[in-house]
Amino acid sequence: MTVYLNHQFLPKSEARISPDDRGFLFGDGVYEVVRFYHGRFFEAAAHWQRFDRSLAELRMSRPAALDYEKVCHELIVRNGMETKDGYVYLQITRGAAPRNHSYAGDLEATVYGYATELPRNVEKLKQGFRVVFHPDLRWARCDIKSVALLANVLAAQHAREQGAEEAILLRGEQVTEASRSNVAIVKDGVVRTHPLTEGILNGITRQVVVKLCTQLGIPLQEESFTRAEMLAADEVFLMGTTVEVMPVVEVEGQKVAQGQAGPVTRRLQTAFEECVNVCRQRA
Numbered sequence: 144m145t146v147y148l149n150h151q152f153l154p155k156s157e158a159r160i161s162p163d164d165r166g167f168l169f170g171d172g173v174y175e176v177v178r179f180y181h182g183r184f185f186e187a188a189a190h191w192q193r194f195d196r197s198l199a200e201l202r203m204s205r206p207a208a209l210d211y212e213k214v215c216h217e218l219i220v221r222n223g224m225e226t227k228d229g230y231v232y233l234q235i236t237r238g239a240a241p242r243n244h245s246y247a248g249d250l251e252a253t254v255y256g257y258a259t260e261l262p263r264n265v266e267k268l269k270q271g272f273r274v275v276f277h278p279d280l281r282w283a284r285c286d287i288k289s290v291a292l293l294a295n296v297l298a299a300q301h302a303r304e305q306g307a308e309e310a311i312l313l314r315g316e317q318v319t320e321a322s323r324s325n326v327a328i329v330k331d332g333v334v335r336t337h338p339l340t341e342g343i344l345n346g347i348t349r350q351v352v353v354k355l356c357t358q359l360g361i362p363l364q365e366e367s368f369t370r371a372e373m374l375a376a377d378e379v380f381l382m383g384t385t386v387e388v389m390p391v392v393e394v395e396g397q398k399v400a401q402g403q404a405g406p407v408t409r410r411l412q413t414a415f416e417e418c419v420n421v422c423r424q425r426a
């Protein structure tokens with residue numbers, strides 16, 4: 144496997160990062176994940192825009208001469224994935240320096256990238272996910288795509304141990320999002336999802352779904368909802384780069400939409416798949 148580290152493509156076994164790296168010591172860094180279908184990036188521009196924004200919120204700027212798309216494309220080519228489906232992770236940390244919470248302004252960022260093949264999980268997209276609730280233990284800036292994911296890790300692990308695929312995060316009684324995806328409910332034909340605040344990640348898949356709702360004439364409310372409203376919803380679905388538009392069929396062991404993808408979710412899934420197909424066939 145060929146990875147990218149600090150201006151260089153090299154075998155993963157040769158990649159070395161300093162133990163003084165602030166990503167390792169403090170979680171002082173940000174990342175992006177972009178999906179590719181048949182070697183073509185899905186919504187790449189939106190991901191790069193969010194990456195620059197996350198960096199700016201950390202008072203960092205994009206390392207000079209780093210062309211996100213060029214690096215990601217090269218990773219696909221060097222790993223023979225030009226006709227495959229998968230995703231690329233790019234991680235940028237503030238760099239290495241002797242341990243101190245504060246930093247001098249002139250550190251050289253660490254940039255690490257790798258590509259992974261991931262065929263679309265067609266079966267799971269039909270069957271749907273089971274989810275459980277978990278307290279949202281994260282900090283107050285969840286809009287920054289930070290590599291500091293401990294609260295997400297604890298929530299995801301809780302889900303796994305309960306035999307569920309995703310954890311729904313609760314701030315008090317309010318649902319924010321999930322451990323690695325955004326979440327929406329459908330009630331009486333209306334889609335409802337948490338508004339864009341500092342309490343959730345501005346998901347690129349969520350952005351696509353918002354546009355699709357407008358195109359399809361599906362009413363959408365960007366308003367938060369409670370755990371009780373989620374349990375009483377007609378449909379629930381997740382949105383994310385890796386999960387796409389994923390029906391939720393069970394919440395805390397209780398069936399949603401008779402344990403199947405509901406009609407609104409299916410419409411959005413079909414429309415999303417159309418976007419994927421357009422991406423796949425791009426020159």
Ligand code: PDD
Nearest residue numbers: 322323324325344346347348383384385
């Ligand atoms: N996760 N919310 C959280 C907390 C996320 O981590 C993610 C993405 C999303 C969905 O965002 P997008 O549609 O832009 O992927 C929402 C990625 C896939 C990850 O961490 O692996």
